[in-house]
Amino acid sequence: MDARGIPKAELHVHIEGTLEPEMAFALARRNGVTLPYAGVEDLRGRYAYRDLQSFLDLYYALMDVLREAEDFYDLAAAYLARAAADGVRHAEIFFDPQAHLRRGVPLEAVLEGLEGAIRDAEGVSAYLIPCFLRDLGPEAAMETLTRLLPHAGRFVAVGLDSAEVGYPPRLFTDVFARARAEGLRAVAHAGEEGPPEYIREALDLLRVSRIDHGVRCLEDPELVARLAGEGIPLTVCPLSNVRLAVVPSLAEHPLPRMLEAGLMVTLHSDDPAYFGGYVGDVYRRSAETFGWDEATLRRLGADSLRASFLPAGERDRLLGEIPGAAGH
Ligand code: HPA
C-alpha cells in the first residue's frame, strides 16, 4: 500500500530539522563555515540520541551553516519538493527565530528565504509558525514576539518548542495571550518528555488549537477523555519518539491505543533529516508496524487536513479528493 497518494497536511515539521548532512556541508562550503565533522558519514554516525536534549545539541550546532536568505530558500525548497512527492498538499512549517537571531542572522533573511521557497513550490501550499525556545524563558519569548509582530501577517500561529521538562507552558501565558490578541493562532509542544499537566496548561493557559506530540496524555485518563471529547488534534511523530527514546520502539508506540481512545491523531515527521524519515516514511512504517489498512491511512490524511489552519473552502476541496472523507 502506498500512502503517498493520499492527500495530507504536514503540521509538525521544523524546517531546521530538514537540513540533510549533504546540504549542511554544501552550505558550510558556500558560507566559509568549518564544521567539526569529518564528512557526511561521520555526521550521520552522530545521529544517535539519548533524549531530546542530546538531539537539540546537534540540531542547534548544525544550523550554524544557515546564514543567508538563499540558504533558507534552498532548505525549504528541498523540503517542499520532498513533501509534495509524499502527497503533502499543505504544510504548516515551524521555524526557530531565536536560534537564528542569536547568531546574528536577521529575521528578514529567514522570512525572505522561507517565503520565496513557499511561493515557488509546486503542488503544495505552506504557512509559517515561529516557535519560542521555551528553555530561553518567557522574557526572551516576549522580546522575540515584539520583533515578530510587525510581520504578524506572514504567520498563521505561534508555537513553543525546545527542551520541555522544567519549562511548563504556564510560564508563557502572557506571551501567548499577546500573540492571540494580534490574531495569531497558537500551538505548543507538550507531553513529549513533559507530564500530562503540561498538556492541560497548553490548553487552558495558552489556548492552543493543537498539541504537538501529546503522547504522554495517556497517563491521565481524564485528560484523554477531554482531548477526545473536544477533538483537540495531537500532531504525533512516531519516528521522532523512537529516536528520542520517548518510546522504546515503533512496535511499542502508543499510536494504536491513542486511536482506540478516540483521540484526533495526525501523523508527522518532526525533524525528518535527523529522525530517519519524511512523512511518507512515517505513514508507511506505521502502517507496516500496526497493520493498518487503507481506510485508516485515509482517515489520518483527512484528519491532518481537518486539523490544519487552511480556510474551510480549501480544506474541503482537498478532503474531496479522499474517498469517503468529504462531509464529515
Ligand atoms: O522534537 C522536538 N521537540 C522539541 N523541540 C524541538 N525542536 C526541534 N525538534 C524538536
Ligand SMILES: [Zn+2]
Ligand atoms: Zn517538534
